[in-house]
Amino acid sequence: MKKILLLCIGLISVLGAKAQFPGLGGGSAAPKITGRITATVIDSLTKQPIDYATVSLTKVKDGKAVNGGVTDEKGKVTLQNVAPDEYKLSVGFIGYYSKTIIVKTTPGKPDNSLGNILLKPSPNTLKEVTVEGKKNVIENKIDRMVYNAEADATNAGGDATDVMRKVPMLSVDINGNVQLRGSSVRVLINGKPSGTMANSVADALKMLPADQIKSVEVITNPSAKYDAEGSGGIINIITKKSNAEGVSGSVNATAGTRQNAGAFNLTAKSSRLSVNTALGTQLAYPQESRVVFFNQTTANNATTAVLQDGTSDWTRQAFNGSLGLDYDFNAYNNISTNAKYTRFYNGGPGKSAIFANDVATGNIVSSTDMSNGNLDWNVDYRVTSKKPGEELTVSGQLTTGRNTNEFVNDYRTAAGVPISYVGSNNIGKNQEYTAQTDYVYPFSKTITFEAGAKGIFRNIQSQYGVGEDFDYTQNVGAAYSTIAFNLTKKIQFKGGLRAEYTYVNSNVGKDDYLNLFPSAILSQTINGKTTLKLAYNRRVQRPSLAYLNPFLNKSNLSFDFQGNPNLDPELSDNIEFGYSTFIKGSIINASVFYRNTKNIIEALNKNVDGRILSTFENVGTTQSYGFNLFGSYNPTPKWTLMSNIALNTYEVKSRADIKGMNEGTFLNYNFFFRSANAFKGGWNLELFGVVNSPRYTYQSKTDPMFFYGGAVKKDILKKQGTIGLNVLNPFNRDLHIKTITQGDGNLQRQNIYYPLRSFGLNFSYKFGKLKFTEKKKIKNDDVKQDQQQGGMGGGGQMGGNQ
Structure with missing residues (x-):
């Protein structure tokens, strides 16, 4: 116990000496309260979101530009760190009339959600072109491979075990036990373990519907930031979440x-x-x-x-x-x-x-x-x-x-x-x-x-x-x-x-x-x-x-x-x-x-x-x-x-x-x-x-x-x-x-x-309007799970354990 406390206290002391955050001291005055301005840009005729529309924010009193951005695939834009003041918000996109509206934020209400901003197509708009975007089923990153389960129609109606069988590099036996490159692996949900996983990974996977899974991350080379558990690596299941006005x-x-x-x-x-x-x-x-x-x-x-x-x-x-x-x-x-x-x-x-x-x-x-x-x-x-x-x-x-x-x-x-x-x-x-x-x-x-x-x-x-x-x-x-x-x-x-x-x-x-x-x-x-x-x-x-x-x-x-x-x-x-x-x-x-x-x-x-x-x-x-x-x-x-x-x-x-x-x-x-x-x-x-x-x-x-x-x-x-x-x-x-x-x-x-x-x-x-987000969570990925029995007694029941 003494060694645990020394490890934690020693590192926290180093962090405390370095970090100077608003509202947490550190020798500097706290900054003014700032807020954010959010809006969703849509086509006034089709009611469809417009992505990559340009949004700029300027002060009314002097015309100085203070912020800007482009809309995402849902037509939404969020301008952060906006100080209380009166602004002009300008929105434009090729083939549409530009629009400018007045936006005001105050110290008491630093956030302002503008809702939908309608852009009207201009007369010289080219004939309608339909562009369909689809997320890749597989994405490759520096330390992991990502399987986007939500882009795979064959996952509908199954459970997490069915999803894991189609993830590259993984093998799953009939009881639902997972291996990565022939070795045991640590399975997390949204970056953290669950109590069910502590009993049996196989049972926990059967309890998670495939329709709730957004993606599966196969982390073959976890950095020192992750718990060192899992000789084969880490599997992180990301579930679907939403965060919209x-x-x-x-x-x-x-x-x-x-x-x-x-x-x-x-x-x-x-x-x-x-x-x-x-x-x-x-x-x-x-x-x-x-x-x-x-x-x-x-x-x-x-x-x-x-x-x-x-x-x-x-x-x-x-x-x-x-x-x-x-x-x-x-x-x-x-x-x-x-x-x-x-x-x-x-x-x-x-x-x-x-x-x-x-x-x-x-x-x-x-x-x-x-x-x-x-x-x-x-x-x-x-x-x-x-x-x-x-x-x-x-x-x-x-x-x-x-x-x-x-x-x-x-x-x-x-x-x-x-x-x-x-x-x-x-x-x-x-x-x-x-x-x-x-x-x-x-x-x-x-x-x-x-x-x-x-x-x-x-x-x-x-x-x-x-x-x-x-x-x-x-x-x-x-x-x-x-x-x-x-x-x-x-x-x-x-x-x-x-x-x-x-x-x-x-x-x-x-x-x-x-x-x-x-x-x-x-x-x-x-x-x-x-x-x-x-x-x-x-x-x-x-x-x-x-x-x-x-x-x-x-x-x-x-x-x-x-x-x-x-x-x-x-x-x-x-x-x-x-x-x-x-x-x-x-x-x-x-x-x-x-x-x-x-x-x-x-x-x-x-x-x-x-x-x-x-x-x-x-x-x-x-x-x-x-x-x-x-x-x-x-x-x-x-x-x-x-x-x-x-x-x-x-x-x-x-x-x-x-x-x-x-x-x-x-x-x-x-x-x-x-x-x-x-x-x-x-x-x-x-x-x-x-x-x-x-x-x-x-x-x-x-x-x-x-x-x-x-x-x-x-x-x-x-x-x-x-x-x-x-x-x-x-x-x-x-x-x-x-x-x-x-x-x-x-x-x-x-x-x-x-x-x-x-x-x-x-x-x-x-x-509604869905925007998937991730939050940092605790990750207790340090305990070897049951890979053989699918839970206590899994192999010893009369007539077998399904």
Whole structure:
């Protein structure tokens, strides 16, 4: 704790010595209150917004120009830092009559929203030309690739898992666990974690409707500003938000054979106050899944083989609601707060036939109930100055949640005679407090300095029996600084160092460690179209509750599942070389990388008294080489072809006391293809396919799998609404996933027949004027999520876990 405080206090002292912000002291007088003038420029005949219209602001008394700008694609312009006075606001655009209006602001009312300004077309206006703009599905930036989900019609009606399967460089298994370049990855929502993510990334993704996702950022080279969590990198899901004068919002609804979903978003803004609320729900129909487990153990020269052939009817239900407030005190000070509650249920009945050494021995009737509820509340205070780009942010966040895992197994003979009745109940609670400050100072247009400090204080409790409680405390203190500058006119550099001190205290003992995480990126631009990039960073993976929980889950007849509270964090070093170019509207992005990871955490099967115990261990050290190639091509202006292929090697140097079936070097690959056509009348047609190679761990191999689907969409209600049809795997009801795991004296084969085929009808409608905005939020991206089980007990249920 002492080291945490020293790290935070030391850096904050440095920031305090440098930052001099209005209203916060610093030896200079506070500036006059300034405000802003906003307006929306539209065509008086068509009522359509006019983008790139020129807006200028001059003083009435002396005609001196004080501000100006151009309108955005929504026709809106915002003039900041306007001192109280009387002004002339002039608006003009080619082909329209110019317009001048008088605008007045006062110290008591420094802001002035002018609403709509109508421009009348001039007589010599050229004949009408329709220009349609569409956001690129993929954007490439210096440290990340951005997948714009809102521009992909095939996402309508699905959930975040369906979206992630189409993001370049990612691979997603049937349970929804995500990997980047064959390694575990940290998933954030709007730059911060959620309580649901702390329990299971796979479950959290199923709870987020695809219609609420604006974009997905794949950050392969996070700077020192980010928490060092995620050996493969960071995935940041940006949800749709709005911030417009008046009232605006959207509704989305989906009805289909696999699931139903609904979402509602509403924003009301008046002057400096903005209120946003969102509601969402999902209901997945119970569909029969078939799961076949074969478990074989050898002990005392005797072999026992148990086969379970069962089905289950699982239901998935989710609800989430949020409320956000945003207030501008003036042009320099802003405060925002947001609270979000999520409730998730996953479970249902199942039945299995049991065979021991090829002899039918009985049946099991089971019932499973897994649920969790989480509340995330954050407050952010942001201060800027008259110096463009200078910013100080102070943030706080509270996360609290509760999850349950209940199961009941009724064992009976083939004749129906009761043998045993087994049940268990595990309740997990998590509490987390975070404080964070970040400071950005631009020395010039080409040199930017960033620094910050952060403290995370979390407590996890797991109750699973009389006197059997697991109490886990983890505190993390961090400090960082980065600097970005141009080495030459075409070569950019961004580098930094992050220090993280971790203190752990639990039932099994105490531990603490200090790690340093350097990062550096060199980027060169050639002819304005081609970019070369060389990057290095160090990352860490700390185990979360799903990995640590010592609760012994005995819901399966022949194998048990248990977390390992003695796990050490993973540490990885990553090097990447990237190339990207634009050729006549086409995009090519290629990269090669190398990663070395120590103390890698993997699922491991052990033979314990003739039964298989599935748990987690630090199995050893891995090194991986990889390659990624992404391309986008437009055969016609309204037809886009897109493809991505990712390759990486898997090799582990294991501990001497661990035996596995995969010793050597193996190749993983992921392939994605998409075709999108836009037609007259607002029609859109999209097709996609995803292929995942076999996946390897030290003890297991999962067979390859593929998905395919499409969507047709039609704009309606003057392009304010859409209606569409989505299909997924229309020619195959089930997706067959086969996994073989072999350890010392044990063998396990698992066959899942997952009902993937689905048809869905979706509808969406937006009203008001939408302008998407981003806010800086706390980012607790420092805990390794459950990548194997999809939540506690995910692999050990009778009939399988959908």
